[in-house]
Amino acid sequence: EQTGKSGYDHYMLKEINEQPLSLRQCTRGRVDELAGTVGDEGLDGLDRPDRVQFVACGTSYHAALYGASLLRAAGVQADAYLASEYAMTPCPVTSETLVVGVTQSGETADTLSALRIADDRGARTLAMTNVVGSSAARECDRTFLLRAGPEIGVAATKTFSTQLVGLAVLAEHLADAEGADPDLVTALRDLPDLAQQVLDESRAAEVAEEFDGMDAYFFIGRGLHYPVALEGALKFKEITYEHAEGFAAGELKHGPLALVTGRTPVFAVVAGDGALARKTLANVKEVEARDAPVVVVSDGSQEVAGYADRVLEIPESHPATVPILANLQFQLLAYHVADRLGRPIDKPRNLAKSVTVE
Numbered sequence: 001e002q003t004g005k006s007g008y009d010h011y012m013l014k015e016i017n018e019q020p021l022s023l024r025q026c027t028r029g030r031v032d033e034l035a036g037t038v039g040d041e042g043l044d045g046l047d048r049p050d051r052v053q054f055v056a057c058g059t060s061y062h063a064a065l066y067g068a069s070l071l072r073a074a075g076v077q078a079d080a081y082l083a084s085e086y087a088m089t090p091c092p093v094t095s096e097t098l099v100v101g102v103t104q105s106g107e108t109a110d111t112l113s114a115l116r117i118a119d120d121r122g123a124r125t126l127a128m129t130n131v132v133g134s135s136a137a138r139e140c141d142r143t144f145l146l147r148a149g150p151e152i153g154v155a156a157t158k159t160f161s162t163q164l165v166g167l168a169v170l171a172e173h174l175a176d177a178e179g180a181d182p183d184l185v186t187a188l189r190d191l192p193d194l195a196q197q198v199l200d201e202s203r204a205a206e207v208a209e210e211f212d213g214m215d216a217y218f219f220i221g222r223g224l225h226y227p228v229a230l231e232g233a234l235k236f237k238e239i240t241y242e243h244a245e246g247f248a249a250g251e252l253k254h255g256p257l258a259l260v261t262g263r264t265p266v267f268a269v270v271a272g273d274g275a276l277a278r279k280t281l282a283n284v285k286e287v288e289a290r291d292a293p294v295v296v297v298s299d300g301s302q303e304v305a306g307y308a309d310r311v312l313e314i315p316e317s318h319p320a321t322v323p324i325l326a327n328l329q330f331q332l333l334a335y336h337v338a339d340r341l342g343r344p345i346d347k348p349r350n351l352a353k354s355v356t357v358e
């Protein structure tokens with residue numbers, strides 16, 4: 001088994017470190033720098049739908065939230081649904097609705113069920129999956145393959161990063177037939193190297209050492225960083241068994257702030273030089289004023305040192321790729337805390353890699 005782990009103690013750490021390669025495989029042939037376009041065979045001829053509905057579970061749902069945000073920013077009506085809830089009260093669809101199942105395994109029962117309902121009602125369907133020939137790939141009208149490589153650890157890592165890339169490609173494809181945002185094309189080309197830089201230089205292990213044994217761990221972000229906050233908390237709770245929650249930064253004051261103490265570290269993503277980052281920074285100040293230990297994932301564009309006990313640095317990047325880099329820090333943080341606690345990281349209790357019952 002050690003051979004399969006290539007010398008790493010856990011598949012999860014191996015898969016975290018494989019992300020530059022996974023990202024390279026995922027972007028290969030899809031990012032054409034000369035033509036300034038991004039695309040995929042599976043999307044060829046896909047006209048802009050009236051609306052897009054994403055259905056997904058767990059980590060893939062967080063990717064779906066990111067995808068829906070990107071599409072709305074591109075002027076496409078889009079929403080993300082938990083697949084199990086979509087199936088309870090299916091949304092109205094027409095033949096101009098595209099329902100996208102985001103599912104690394106392509107076998108999650110809740111997601112397949114939601115896709116089947118959408119198909120029965122006449123929607124067009126697309127599977128975004130890592131597994132060739134999976135049920136989702138076979139049953140949907142179209143397939144976008146993630147090409148992340150096999151993922152063994154129960155906690156999804158490299159498949160999540162490639163899902164975000166796939167969704168950025170989908171958003172560009174639907175946004176503008178003329179060509180892609182040239183900055184995004186460059187960012188996707190550079191992403192594997194930037195991911196490598198984050199992995200090489202991360203201080204997440206030190207942060208894990210400093211903040212273990214706390215009462216609870218909160219993760220906050222805004223806009224495209226909100227799904228990263230949710231994913232950071234999910235990864236953390238899945239493998240450490242510690243209580244962790246992700247919140248939209250702006251929602252803190254509507255409830256969660258009551259939980260914040262000196263024993264609840266808050267992990268925030270503050271990146272970019274716009275209003276989004278400044279508003280999140282204001283939320284960071286609110287928790288800091290209530291004695292919470294603060295760790296900021298920062299790309300250096302805001303002055304965070306005065307408010308953060310620790311900073312996890314990421315390089316500056318396009319707004320659509322920053323979430324991928326920020327999330328790498330949270331993956332490593334969860335891994336190192338779980339490792340210090342001696343948890344069975346690759347097979348957390350009560351969880352399965354793929355859940356084939358509803």
Ligand code: G6P
Nearest residue numbers: 057058059060103104105108352
């Ligand atoms: C399980 C796994 C999660 C995963 C979810 C959805 O709950 O433990 O890590 O995110 O299923 O899986 P999918 O294969 O549909 O992405």
